[in-house]
Amino acid sequence: MKKEEGASVSIWSKAQSVRAEWLWLVTLVLIIVPLAVPPHVPFTVNQSTLRIYEYVKKLPDGSVIVSGGSGQWAFIYETSAAFMAFLTQIKNKDVKLIIFPLSTDSLMFEPWAVKVTGFDKVKEYGKDWVVLNYVPGGADITLPAFMTNIRGLCRTDVYGRPLDELPIFKTVNSYKDITLWVDCGANSIPSLARYVAPYKVPILGFVHSAYYGMFQPYIAAGQVYEMTNGIRGGGEYEKLVGYTPWNLGTVTMDSYQLYSIYILALVIIANIGTQMLKKEEKKQ
Amino acid sequence: MVSKVLYRTILPYVIFMICFVPVLSNYYFDVPILRSVETELRNWSTLIGLTAMFLGLANITIYYYREIKRRKHLEWQFGVYSIALTYAWIIYGLSQGGLTSPAYNEIYVFVKGHSEAAQIGLLTFFFVTAAFRTFRAKNMQALVLLIFAFIPFIGVAPWGEQIWSGWPAFSEWILGGITMAGSRAILIAASVGLVAMVVRIVLRYEKGGLIRG
Amino acid sequence: MINIWIPIGIAIAIATWSFLIKESPLFRWAERTFISAAIGHTVVVGVYTLRDRYYPITVQGQYLLLIPAALGYLYLFVLWRRGRWVASYPIAITMGVGLATQVRGTIDADFLGQTLGLIREGGRIVGSPPQTAFTNALTIIVTLFSLSYFLFTVRPKGAFGSVYDGMYKLGQYCLLASLGAMAGNYILGTGLAVTMATIIRIIFSLQGYG
Amino acid sequence: MSVFLKGRIVDFLILAVLSISTWLATYFARKGKAREIRPIPALDAIYEGVGRAAEMGRPAFMTPGAGDVGSARVIAGLAILDVMATQCAKLDVPLLTVFGQGALGAAEMIVAEAYRREGKPELYSPGKQVLFLSGDQYARTAGEAGLFQREKPALNVFVGDFYSEMLYIGEAGARVGAMQIGGTTQQLGIPLMAITMDYVMIGEEMFAVAASITRDPIQVGSIMAQDIGKIVLFSISIIGVIAMLVGSKIMIDLLSM
Numbered sequence: 001m002k003k004e005e006g007a008s009v010s011i012w013s014k015a016q017s018v019r020a021e022w023l024w025l026v027t028l029v030l031i032i033v034p035l036a037v038p039p040h041v042p043f044t045v046n047q048s049t050l051r052i053y054e055y056v057k058k059l060p061d062g063s064v065i066v067s068g069g070s071g072q073w074a075f076i077y078e079t080s081a082a083f084m085a086f087l088t089q090i091k092n093k094d095v096k097l098i099i100f101p102l103s104t105d106s107l108m109f110e111p112w113a114v115k116v117t118g119f120d121k122v123k124e125y126g127k128d129w130v131v132l133n134y135v136p137g138g139a140d141i142t143l144p145a146f147m148t149n150i151r152g153l154c155r156t157d158v159y160g161r162p163l164d165e166l167p168i169f170k171t172v173n174s175y176k177d178i179t180l181w182v183d184c185g186a187n188s189i190p191s192l193a194r195y196v197a198p199y200k201v202p203i204l205g206f207v208h209s210a211y212y213g214m215f216q217p218y219i220a221a222g223q224v225y226e227m228t229n230g231i232r233g234g235g236e237y238e239k240l241v242g243y244t245p246w247n248l249g250t251v252t253m254d255s256y257q258l259y260s261i262y263i264l265a266l267v268i269i270a271n272i273g274t275q276m277l278k279k280e281e282k283k284q
Numbered sequence: 285m286v287s288k289v290l291y292r293t294i295l296p297y298v299i300f301m302i303c304f305v306p307v308l309s310n311y312y313f314d315v316p317i318l319r320s321v322e323t324e325l326r327n328w329s330t331l332i333g334l335t336a337m338f339l340g341l342a343n344i345t346i347y348y349y350r351e352i353k354r355r356k357h358l359e360w361q362f363g364v365y366s367i368a369l370t371y372a373w374i375i376y377g378l379s380q381g382g383l384t385s386p387a388y389n390e391i392y393v394f395v396k397g398h399s400e401a402a403q404i405g406l407l408t409f410f411f412v413t414a415a416f417r418t419f420r421a422k423n424m425q426a427l428v429l430l431i432f433a434f435i436p437f438i439g440v441a442p443w444g445e446q447i448w449s450g451w452p453a454f455s456e457w458i459l460g461g462i463t464m465a466g467s468r469a470i471l472i473a474a475s476v477g478l479v480a481m482v483v484r485i486v487l488r489y490e491k492g493g494l495i496r497g
Numbered sequence: 498m499i500n501i502w503i504p505i506g507i508a509i510a511i512a513t514w515s516f517l518i519k520e521s522p523l524f525r526w527a528e529r530t531f532i533s534a535a536i537g538h539t540v541v542v543g544v545y546t547l548r549d550r551y552y553p554i555t556v557q558g559q560y561l562l563l564i565p566a567a568l569g570y571l572y573l574f575v576l577w578r579r580g581r582w583v584a585s586y587p588i589a590i591t592m593g594v595g596l597a598t599q600v601r602g603t604i605d606a607d608f609l610g611q612t613l614g615l616i617r618e619g620g621r622i623v624g625s626p627p628q629t630a631f632t633n634a635l636t637i638i639v640t641l642f643s644l645s646y647f648l649f650t651v652r653p654k655g656a657f658g659s660v661y662d663g664m665y666k667l668g669q670y671c672l673l674a675s676l677g678a679m680a681g682n683y684i685l686g687t688g689l690a691v692t693m694a695t696i697i698r699i700i701f702s703l704q705g706y707g
Numbered sequence: 708m709s710v711f712l713k714g715r716i717v718d719f720l721i722l723a724v725l726s727i728s729t730w731l732a733t734y735f736a737r738k739g740k741a742r743e744i745r746p747i748p749a750l751d752a753i754y755e756g757v758g759r760a761a762e763m764g765r766p767a768f769m770t771p772g773a774g775d776v777g778s779a780r781v782i783a784g785l786a787i788l789d790v791m792a793t794q795c796a797k798l799d800v801p802l803l804t805v806f807g808q809g810a811l812g813a814a815e816m817i818v819a820e821a822y823r824r825e826g827k828p829e830l831y832s833p834g835k836q837v838l839f840l841s842g843d844q845y846a847r848t849a850g851e852a853g854l855f856q857r858e859k860p861a862l863n864v865f866v867g868d869f870y871s872e873m874l875y876i877g878e879a880g881a882r883v884g885a886m887q888i889g890g891t892t893q894q895l896g897i898p899l900m901a902i903t904m905d906y907v908m909i910g911e912e913m914f915a916v917a918a919s920i921t922r923d924p925i926q927v928g929s930i931m932a933q934d935i936g937k938i939v940l941f942s943i944s945i946i947g948v949i950a951m952l953v954g955s956k957i958m959i960d961l962l963s964m
Binding site for chain 4: 311312313314315329333336337339340342343344345346347350396399400403404406407410411413414415417418419429433467469470471472473474476477478479480481482483484485486487489490492493494
């Protein structure tokens, strides 16, 4: 009996000093397995994601959507699930998309997302969608100018073609022609609230989980219509839309399921181990 | 020597005040000339900040050069590689026309974008070990940290809402209430500390980035 | 058409994750590639921005801008032992403008803005549904207790000392609760999403999509 | 009152109160009437850590993040760097620091001064103690992680601007067994510091440590000013909340002046 107890204590103390590399290996397996065999765990759709979906669904024909956001390439990955779901949703609607990047990384990210979702195959460049050039100087300077005179601020698109040659800008030039503003990224919501919201242009945000809490006051004040909550919001949006090429949100939620249980188990083991070691020390 | 002290410590402080006072007071007082002074000074500081990148480039070049000179195996090779890649990147970027060129975009996305994403991906792994090591209820403080960390953690996980359907709402409530209150306290307190620190610099008890002594 | 950058991108991701096993030349290659690319990118963007900023000097004749342009290069004096102090001048300008902006911004947004937010919450206690009232009251109390953690010098003597100690302890717990919830919510979503995105991206690259 | 811009009067009054109280606090400190501050463990840990590094014969590491010298958080980091560099020069501990481009010049100057003051100017050279690993958040982090593995520092100090990368650097530092001290006012950085570091300066504690790190009685005395500021705030908010409970918006109107 005594011997057994001693053995169990040594297992606990062994568990305390397990090498980090093994823990990481298990993590990697937990991440890769759901990719190979997606279990598609069920989860409910949050009210805020639903509101965004309904809003986009009810957009009138001929709407002009501006996609203007900022962020770092790698961090936008988290919000890209929602953004791609959004692109998939508007793909088959009669809408126009203007990409106005507020950072150099969005300049590369947003056209890439358009390509991945196949939006560019359905729509014609120049007539239905366009990528504007990045204008340096910061959102405080560029956004007010953009809202009043797009052609005056941007002059050319990203490929160097003058805006006057692009058919989309025959009818679009200022805030009066913009139906909706979407922001894929993170840190531009405060500037948008300051410079875009006063013109009564509704704003939808696809933001990180960290900013979801931080930017809640803007929704309460009515400056931003609604936001999605990080990767979970992306998963919910994907569920509503049905399918996006990457399915990043859904796949991540699958992994998250395993990953969170794994971490919970580790923490429980660590805590029991600490208590056991304490007992052992007391005995001695 | 009087002139040495004048040039090295007094004059920089005077310049600091010349920049500090107009920019600060323009926010409070309605004086037209202050506005143009502030715009000009802001322009200046942007230009200076941009030029500082050449010091950074010089610094890293010296560091790599030292690495090469030490001739330690597997160090000098990387020194040569880093110098070559840095300057090749600059030359390539400038010759391609920078951000707006598709060719530059491509290497930016595949080299820098992929690197960044892979580095951030490491966070997932590091959280596992950090949780294993730190989230132990050694005392009351650790226990409180542990319990509150797990509320939103389970709230996001799909199994959380299956064991209790109110979990996501509960975690949102914690985030909107207690977390918001705590971070608000941190913000307010930090703002007081920040102002006190700047006042100390103005009163010359602290030197900031200027020369000491 | 095979894009030559795709295998390089994949190799970088794998080399970066090799850090989990050991710091090896493989990781060092990824690290150095990343640093060099980041510095190179900074300089490329910086040179173009500088060109735009210098534009008024040459075209509009704003010769006043020549002063900061020259001041910026004074930074390089740091590298010279005897002239190191010259770099104080550009530092003084950056410090002056930066700190002034920060002071006025932080008083307005953090000190006043957050205090106003706190007071407004007080207005939502009376006459609102019990759940809202409770949440708002709790928020106010937690904020004030947390703030008391940051009092450094005012511990009174005697009986009030223990009251202060109690507030301090409670404040500490409030802060810990807040920080714990933030950590739990934040890092998991972002980290895991980016990891997944990287792996998916590798798979897609192998299949020939960008 | 047309001199003031609309809505900025209270802003200015708060600035005035904070400035005057700082001046008063230093005035009393010079007279020798400074109040004692409560102990902050991280403060002594910095001195202790450099000593530990000297015993182990391993370097000490410090970084304030990537901000430029116009940021007060980076300046708090520079104040700590000053003391660390002096200690390192005194005890012959190799010092390694990483700075962003905007603070690089100031850091080089401070380290050079510290070595000169200790009579060892030959140990300093540009690009040896102070490194620039790009302004990019994660490139810098990766460089630091690699640096930890190669140089194996015994003390890591992070005081300044930190965000999500804190988990990465913190874990990389813990992996080489360094004693770690962190401090930031960024809400995202603090919890990550709390789970990876030995000592954490939460929010304002960072500024208090920066003020008292030199153990100069006048600077330590000036911390009292911060408390005066918070007590003013306490009173404003309690009066405001009570007024709101009674149904009067007087404080909101007053503060928005």
